[in-house]
Amino acid sequence: MTDSRATPLLTAAVRNNAAWCDAVCRSHGVPGAVEGGVWASPRRTPPLYPDAVTLSPDVTPDAVLPRIDLASPGASVKDSFGTLDLSGAGFEVLFEARWIHRPAVELVPGPEGWRPVEDAAGLAAWEAAWSGDGQSGDLFRPSLIEDGAVFLAGTGEGRIHAGAVAYPGAGVVGISNLFAADDGLDTAWRSCLAATARLWPGVPVVGYEHGDDLTAALRHGFEPVGPLRVWLRADG
Structure with missing residues (x-):
C-alpha cells in the first residue's frame, strides 16, 4: 500500500x-x-x-x-x-x-545573471567560493558536469560571489548548495530561480532546507512538501 x-x-x-x-x-x-x-x-x-x-x-x-x-x-x-x-x-x-517545491518560474526578460560553470578550473573556483574558506577540496569533480549537473555561478569583480548546484531529473530540477558570500539569500534565490527558468523552462524546482535557509526559500514561492x-x- x-x-x-x-x-x-x-x-x-x-x-x-x-x-x-x-x-x-x-x-x-x-x-x-x-x-x-x-x-x-x-x-x-x-x-x-x-x-x-x-x-x-x-x-x-x-x-x-x-x-x-x-x-x-x-x-x-x-x-x-x-x-x-x-x-x-x-x-x-x-x-x-x-523538502520544498516551487512550480516552474516564468522567465522574465533581463540581464543573464548567474551562468553555468563550464570547465574544471571554473568548478575549482566555484567550490572555493562555496566552501567559505577560499579552498577547493575536490568534492565536486568535473565528471559531474558531464553527468548533467549545472554549477551556477554569480560573478563580479573577477570572482564568484554566489551560486548553487542545479541537477535535473525525475521531472524536476533539484537545487542544493545555494550560497551567497556577499549577497543575501533573497538575492541569491532570485538569481537562482531566474537561471533555472532560463535553462529549464517550464520545469518545477525542488530541494530541501531548514532554519533561516528554509525561511528564505519560502519567501520565494517554495512550499514545504514533507x-x-x-x-x-x-x-x-
Missing part, C-alpha cells in the same frame, strides 16, 4: 536528490545501488553525502543498515520521509529539514 505521505511532489524531490547523491558518489568511484526502496553504498561516501537514502516511507531499518558500512565511524542515512528510528543502532539525528531527517553514527 502506498503511504499517503509519498505524494508525487515529495517523491520527485526525493528521487532527484538520491540521483544527485549517486552522481557525486560515482564521481569519486564509490558505487551505489537502489534495492528495496533504498539507495545505498557499501563504502563510506564523500564528505557531506549520505551512505543511504530512503526512497519510500515504508522502509525499515532492516532494509537500510545491512547495506552500509557500520564498522567505521561516520555512517549516515538520509531518512527522506522522517519515518525511521535508527537510535537503537547507535545513530543520532544530525539535523531535520523540509519532512526529512539525517542520521549520523559517530562510532564504528
